[in-house]
Amino acid sequence: MVKISDRLKTAASLVSEGVVLADVGTDHGYVPIYLLEQKKIRCAIAMDINKGPLERAKEHIHLYGMDAYIQTRLSDGVAALQMGEADSILVAGMGGGLVMHILEEGKAVCQAADELILQPQSELSGVRDYLAKNGYMIDAERMVFEDGKYYPMMRVHYQTGKNKNTDITEKDAALKNAGNCERQDQNRYKVECLYGRHLLMEKNPILHQYLQKEHKVFETILDNLLKQPESEKITARIGEVKESLGYNEAALAYYKA
Template identity: 45%
Template sequence: MHMLQLSKRLQAVAELVGECSVAADVGTDHGYIPVYLVAAGKAQRAIAMDIREGPLSQAREHILQYGLEQAIEARLSDGCLGLKPREADVIVIAGMGGALMQRILMQGEEAAAAAEKLVLQPQSEIASFREFLLRQGYQITAEDMVREDGKYYPMMAAKFLGKDAYGTVRNAGKEDIADLFESRIACKFGPLLLEQRHPVLKQYLLSQQKQKQKIQKNLKANARQNVAARTEELSRELMDIERALEFFAGKESGL
């Protein structure tokens, strides 16, 4: 049987998982991630989880196709609710909206907090999702970003440190770390992506800058009263992009 070829996005998600004993994939869809992780020897066992029977039956087909039914369980579950604490050392939640992922982590907090690692790839509300992780006591331990079919996909690994972890960091005098993660710019674009000067993030920032400058120019050309608020909003967004781009010029102060 040939090795399963993942999309660029899912391959990057799998790379963030690394090696583990048991991986749980929440919202598994076709079961690509669990099949890949077990077939590649990155996970000894996996749990493919989905709230709907349809995607789960497709996942079962893929599991059988690769002869991995002894190592991968397909399980009907609403988010992490069907997962016991410490049943999986890595939990993957990828390809959903950030608000839905927040709900999944809140409802399945016991299992999520007990995991060694969470691998998360929100499709939307990314800035507020990063802020949510911080406020809930999770530390972002790694970040990556890929571009596929003209779209940009940021993703992250996180670990639960405890609800009081944020306060502890600040009180220990390590305010530079806390401030970096608290910063609106860091939450918007990714603290570790900025720190690494990630090339795909730079590509994204330059693309957004060009797009927003073009919109701003068109709005100014049609200088009507009712576009003033949108013009101001674009100016703020462009300022944020410029501040993020300073990292790539090596000007790290003022984040």
């Protein structure tokens, strides 16, 4: 039985039953092997942009006797994946900028899939904002704490035939339009992009832990800044930290409701 990290195991838990999986950036190929051992997926396509990781994945696939169920492909993002070839696309362990690049460059293929499992390592707010503005709906979110790091992840799907603002409710779509909504609604949209609507609504305990730690960090930074000699740069930085602290406190308020 293959052993995988809690981060990857949680991401794998978001994959639906009985799908054909495309694992983008497969590295060692452990996630598709794990899911096949669990009899959760039918088969998989393990993809990576680099030959080295792909060779390691091939070795592991053979070692676990999965050659008939997992094929490997050298691919930049989903470039080597055909339209409709995979029901579920997993993109895990990459920076948020790269995740958005893969979604944008492989737009047609990603939109054709039933679901995408995304685990960006950075730029979470940017990724969630990109999804909202490009017709994707977030179905579920998870968060794990492992080896001193926090890992949020999500399952999303593209809403066929919808315009870029109808992937969420009409009220939430309005939140994205800064010219037509009030400050309170803008703040709510920003908070949910930063921390995840599902995680907040479900009062996820790992997110709560993260928010509490982040709050202390922001308070310490602000306290140190207020002790500095006044300058235009310091004043601007104080404003930035206060804004971030405000978003953090708005997120913490979900846990008090």
